Amino acid sequence: xxxxxxxxxxxxxxxxxxxGKIFHxxxxxxxxxxxxxxxxxxxxxxxxxxxxxxxxxxxxxWIRTWNMKQVYIWNPEDxxxxxxxxxxxxxxxxxxxxxxxxDAGSVCLYSQKDSSLLPSLLPPVHVVMxxxxxxxxxxxEGMDRLYRDARQGGEWPALVKIVAGPSMTADIEGQLILGVxxxxxxxxxxxxx
Amino acid sequence: MAGQLPYDNRPWPERRDxxxxxxxxxxxxxxxxxRFTLIKGEIYRTSPxxxxxxxxxxxxxxxxxxxxxxxxxQFRNQVERRGAHTYLAAQAQDAVDIALNxxxxxQAELVIKSKSMVTEEIELNQAFEKAGIPVRExxxxxxxxxxxxxxxxxxxxxxxxxxxxxxxxxxxxDASREKIxxxxxxxxxxxxxxxxxxxxxxxxxxxxxxxxxxxxxxxxGTLVLITNEGNADMVTSLPPVLVSIVGVEKIxxxxxxxxxxxxxxxxxxIGRHLSSYTTMIQGPKSPGSVEGPREWHVILVDNxxxxxxDTEFEDVLSCIRxxxxxxxxxxxxxxxxxxxxxxYPGPIGIVETPLLTDFQVLPELPSALCTLCxxxxxxxxxxxxLPDHIISLRHTIVKRHLNSSTVNWTLRTWARFWSTPGGYxxxxxxxxxxxxxxxxKRNAQGLFPGIFAGWGQTREIPQVAPKTFHEWWQEWxxxxxxx
Ligand code: SF4
Numbered sequence: 001x002x003x004x005x006x007x008x009x010x011x012x013x014x015x016x017x018x019x020g021k022i023f024h025x026x027x028x029x030x031x032x033x034x035x036x037x038x039x040x041x042x043x044x045x046x047x048x049x050x051x052x053x054x055x056x057x058x059x060x061x062w063i064r065t066w067n068m069k070q071v072y073i074w075n076p077e078d079x080x081x082x083x084x085x086x087x088x089x090x091x092x093x094x095x096x097x098x099x100x101x102x103d104a105g106s107v108c109l110y111s112q113k114d115s116s117l118l119p120s121l122l123p124p125v126h127v128v129m130x131x132x133x134x135x136x137x138x139x140x141e142g143m144d145r146l147y148r149d150a151r152q153g154g155e156w157p158a159l160v161k162i163v164a165g166p167s168m169t170a171d172i173e174g175q176l177i178l179g180v181x182x183x184x185x186x187x188x189x190x191x192x193x
Numbered sequence: 194m195a196g197q198l199p200y201d202n203r204p205w206p207e208r209r210d211x212x213x214x215x216x217x218x219x220x221x222x223x224x225x226x227x228r229f230t231l232i233k234g235e236i237y238r239t240s241p242x243x244x245x246x247x248x249x250x251x252x253x254x255x256x257x258x259x260x261x262x263x264x265x266x267q268f269r270n271q272v273e274r275r276g277a278h279t280y281l282a283a284q285a286q287d288a289v290d291i292a293l294n295x296x297x298x299x300q301a302e303l304v305i306k307s308k309s310m311v312t313e314e315i316e317l318n319q320a321f322e323k324a325g326i327p328v329r330e331x332x333x334x335x336x337x338x339x340x341x342x343x344x345x346x347x348x349x350x351x352x353x354x355x356x357x358x359x360x361x362x363x364x365x366x367d368a369s370r371e372k373i374x375x376x377x378x379x380x381x382x383x384x385x386x387x388x389x390x391x392x393x394x395x396x397x398x399x400x401x402x403x404x405x406x407x408x409x410x411x412x413x414g415t416l417v418l419i420t421n422e423g424n425a426d427m428v429t430s431l432p433p434v435l436v437s438i439v440g441v442e443k444i445x446x447x448x449x450x451x452x453x454x455x456x457x458x459x460x461x462x463i464g465r466h467l468s469s470y471t472t473m474i475q476g477p478k479s480p481g482s483v484e485g486p487r488e489w490h491v492i493l494v495d496n497x498x499x500x501x502x503d504t505e506f507e508d509v510l511s512c513i514r515x516x517x518x519x520x521x522x523x524x525x526x527x528x529x530x531x532x533x534x535x536x537y538p539g540p541i542g543i544v545e546t547p548l549l550t551d552f553q554v555l556p557e558l559p560s561a562l563c564t565l566c567x568x569x570x571x572x573x574x575x576x577x578x579l580p581d582h583i584i585s586l587r588h589t590i591v592k593r594h595l596n597s598s599t600v601n602w603t604l605r606t607w608a609r610f611w612s613t614p615g616g617y618x619x620x621x622x623x624x625x626x627x628x629x630x631x632x633x634k635r636n637a638q639g640l641f642p643g644i645f646a647g648w649g650q651t652r653e654i655p656q657v658a659p660k661t662f663h664e665w666w667q668e669w670x671x672x673x674x675x676x
Contacts, residue, residue, distance in 0.1 A: 014466070053483075080483045088397055104456070104466040116483035121426050138242075139466070143452040147413075156275075156413065156475035158485045159429060164467040167423040169385065171334035171352055172360055174225045177385045180333055181392065182423025182470065 003132040003192065007102045011135050012190075014105025018165035019178065020186045026193065028062040034189060035066060035127075038092055042125050044070050048091035051083070051123065054115030055096045059129055059191070063094070076113045084118060093119030093183070094127045098149065100188075101139040104164055107188070108142055110149070111159035120163065126183040128163070131191050195551035196497020197285040199316050201344075201534035205561050212532035218346060218354030222529040225350050226520040230572070232464025233517055243460055250454040251576050254511040257411075257446050261502060261510075264411040264444045265493060271414025275476030277489040281441075285315035288494045292317060292403070292436055295490055296326050299434050301401040305392075307418065307425035308332035309405025310348065310514060311440050311494055313536040317403070328403070329395050331424040333388050340367055346530035347538070348516040349462055354529060360384050367391070392424075402432035402486065406439035407458060407513070409493075412447035416491065418472045419458055426472050435486035437474070441493050442510035454513070461515035461574040497549035506548055506582055511575040512541055518579060521572035524562050533562060540569035540579045547586060552593065559586040624657045 012022050023034050035050075044050055052063060053074035060073055072086050087093065096115065097107040107128050111117045120126045136142050150156045167182030178184045201208060212218065237244050257264055269279040282288035288311075296304065304321060306312065306328055318339070321328045330339040334351035338344065340363040345351030352360070361379035364387050368375035376387035404425055408417040416437055418425040429435060445451050459468045478485030501510055519525045519539030530538035535546040535555055543558035559582075569579045610620040 018465070018469070074483065076481055080481070083483055088393075106467055111478075111482060111484055113479065113481045117426070117430060118484055121423060121430060139456065140242075140246075140452055143448070143455070147448045150413070155479075156415070158275075158474065158476050158478045158482065160473040160475070161426060162467065162471040162473075163469065164465070164471075165469040168421050168469055169333045170225075171332070171337070171350060172355075172357055172381045172384060174221055174228070174350065174353070175381050177381055180385055180389060180422045180424075181331065181396075181427055 004137070007135055007137050008132055008190070010137070011100060011102040011105060011188075014103060015188055016105070018105045019168070020105065020165055020188055023187060023189045025189060025191055028065060031059075031062050031189065031191075032066040035063075035068070035092075035094075038125065038127065038187070039068065039070075042091045044068075044091050046070055048089055049086060050092045050094065051087045051090040051119040052094040053117075053119050054109065054112075055094070055129060056131075059096065074114070074116050074119075083116065087116075087118040087122040090119070090123040092125045092127060093121075093123040094129065095120045097128050097130055097134065099142050099145050100130050100135045101142040102135055102137050104139040104142075106139060106142075106162050106164035108146060109161045109163065110157040111161070112157055117159060117161055120161065121182050124179055124183055125185045125187070126163070126166075127187045127189055129189045129191060131193070135190075194283060194495075194497070194500060195553060196495070196549040198314060198496075198546060198550050198554045199536060200546075200554045201531070203534070205532075205534070205557055208532045208534050209528060212528040215354055215529070217356045217359070218529045218531075219527065221350070221353040221356075222347060223526055225347065225353055226526045229349075229463060229516070229520040233461055233520070233572070236460055236464045236466070240460070240466070243456055243466075246453045247457055247460075247574050250450070250457060251511065251574075253446065253450040253453060254575060255508065257444055257450065258442065258502060258507060258510045260446070261441060261444060261499070264446060265441060267411040268409050268414055268444060269491075269493075271411070272416075272476060272489070272491060275414065277414075277476055277491060279491045279493065282492055282494045282496070285494070285496050288315045288438060288492050288496070289317055289320045291490075291492050292438065293320060293324055293326075295434065295436055296321065296401055297324075299401060301326055301434070303395060303399045304328045304401045304403055305395055305399040305428055305432065306330050306335075306403040307405070307420060307428045308335050308351070309403070309438060310536065311405050312403065312438055313345065314496065315438070315494065317438070329392065329399070331392050331396070331427065332420070332422060333385065336388060336392065337363060340364075344531065344536065348514055348519060348530075354531065357381055357384060364388070396427045396431050399432045401434045401436065402428035404428050404435070404437045406437055406443055408451060408454065409439060409444045410446075410448060410451050411444055414475060415448075415451070416474045417451065417455065418474070419468045419470070420472075421463070421469045423470045426470055429472055429474055429486070430484035433487045434490075435474075435477075435488070436490045436492065438492045438494060440498060441495055442498050442512075457574050458513050458515045461513075461517040461572075497551070500551070501548060505585065506544070508575070508577045509541070509545055509548065509582065511577060512545075513575060514541075515574060517572040517574060518569035521568040523566060523568065524564060528562075533558065540583075541577070544579055544582045544586065547590075552590070556590055559583045560590065618661070618663065621657065621661055625659070 049070040100107040169180040337352040346354040377383045610616040
């Protein structure tokens with residue numbers, strides 16, 4: 001599917017307006033460079049690993065070939081409780097998304113067996129991978145997409161989450177602070193192909 | 194049936210004076226409300242499609258309120274089909290009892306909560322504490338006022354009345370109670386970091402979560418939660434048991450209606466297209482998922498709401514709690530939320546508090562805290578006729594003799610004198626006599642009867658002139674005619 005440049009630019013603008021950051025990549029090596037920088041900047045270690053969930057098989061493979069040993073990719077065969085502990089200690093969480101909306105600068109994640117929301121919630125850094133073709137022009141279109149997906153899938157996901165920026169508060173003296181409960185930094189990695 | 198609402202039983206002048214003396218609160222509230230009002234106007238101006246959505250949403254929401262009983266039934270069927278439990282609580286106490294029973298049956302030891310006005314309304318925390326079950330508020334502002342044992346001073350900025358030093362003191366005391374390391378300084382960054390790590394442990398440990406709800410979708414059985422902090426995501430993802438307590442009026446008919454209305458709270462409240470996190474719950478978690486509650490209970494709270502249907506006040510049930518009317522109100526900007534004495538402050542609060550309780554609670558609000566400037570009317574995204582309601586409530590209050598006898602006497606006397614030109618003239622000559630008798634040469638300060646006595650104390654009241662303009666005109670005319 002051809003990618004609409006206008007939509008892409010609008011998404012970038014609005015996402016950054018919501019205090020999110022953007023990377024563009026085309027292939028595996030670039031993703032690995034981006035992630036290596038993020039891992040260094042955020043103190044990834046054995047105790048504070050990277051947790052991953054909800055990526056397409058191709059992208060999951062990109063991450064596997066990165067050869068970073070402190071990476072846990074959620075597998076529905078695994079013990080949920082253990083993954084939860086890893087997420088609680090993790091320094092970076094990586095997820096895919098179901099769709100992104102340009103005009104609201106937002107991404108939408110579905111909680112399913114093979115895609116957990118915890119990597120987007122517990123670590124201080126959330127990286128969401130988006131294929132350029134997943135970006136719809138308006139949030140309204142995204143809501144339609146969600147409705148269709150649920151109808152076609154026969155079941156609604158138990159939880160759906162829309163992210164439009166980092167976790168923030170202005171509860172003390174009206175001053176804006178990022179990263180109160182959820183992530184302080186949100187990165188969108190847009191895969192152009 | 195009338196609802197039950199907690200309230201501050203100090204009289205209004207006392208609440209007012211306390212508010213006016215709290216400089217921290219007035220400064221922050223003044224700043225926050227003006228900023229929100231500004232960016233709200235801006236974002237609607239630059240998003241014509243969302244202004245169109247807003248108008249559609251108003252019509253749809255009004256219809257949903259008319260169809261409330263059927264839509265609630267549909268919502269309950271949908272979520273129960275997916276294995277959740279639903280309850281209808283007629284009054285505040287019923288909602289509390291249901292929630293307590295759920296907690297007890299699971300032997301809950303720690304409950305975590307995301308922000309919810311309706312749980313303030315039903316005083317859930319107090320009931321849980323009394324039952325020996327600790328409840329932890331996790332919205333930063335709510336957490337602060339929970340430590341301070343206070344109520345929210347703004348729907349969206351509950352701790353706006355406390356500055357960083359006061360917050361640090363609360364956190365220091367909390368840290369020494371919990372034997373954990375205190376915040377590093379009173380910098381807001383450090384205070385927030387303290388709250389993050391302190392509450393993180395409780396998120397992971399809690400065995401029950403409590404949320405409110407921004408919208409319920411009848412067609413799909415969806416509950417929508419909106420936050421900027423992401424704490425509602427923690428509450429819906431982590432504890433094994435989830436209880437959502439939601440006012441019945443939060444219902445919308447279908448997904449299409451949700452699409453029109455879902456961005457309005459963030460647009461009107463904080464001037465953004467969306468808050469940072471919007472979470473939708475459709476049911477308990479499916480086996481094998483990492484997150485989500487094993488058990489989900491939805492308590493739908495009436496507490497005086499149903500009784501407003503088919504009355505002139507029906508549109509009040511469309512409120513989305515965006516806070517725009519608070520931010521726009523010149524009275525709220527001066528006195529903040531506590532002065533109202535109700536969990537619902539601001540223009541919507543002075544309408545809703547007496548209405549939900551059939552005038553049992555704070556019936557003086559519509560008369561005491563409104564200047565009828567209509568700023569709220571302009572601000573409200575749901576086109577709720579707040580000023581009209583305030584006038585109508587004032588009528589009802591007089592008709593039902595809910596004013597104190599001094600107020601009634603004063604207003605009756607005033608009306609008797611000033612409703613005819615002759616009466617007006619008589620009142621002025623009377624005031625002149627009184628002024629002479631009281632020996633006060635300078636002005637007529639002490640001369641205000643009844644409730645106006647206070648009015649005279651805080652204002653420079655001009656002296657009653659020895660001769661009114663009318664008298665002077667009459668004399669001048671007579672003299673001119675004589676010539
Ligand atoms: S009355 Fe209107 S402006 Fe006030 S909180 Fe409700 S929806 Fe917002």
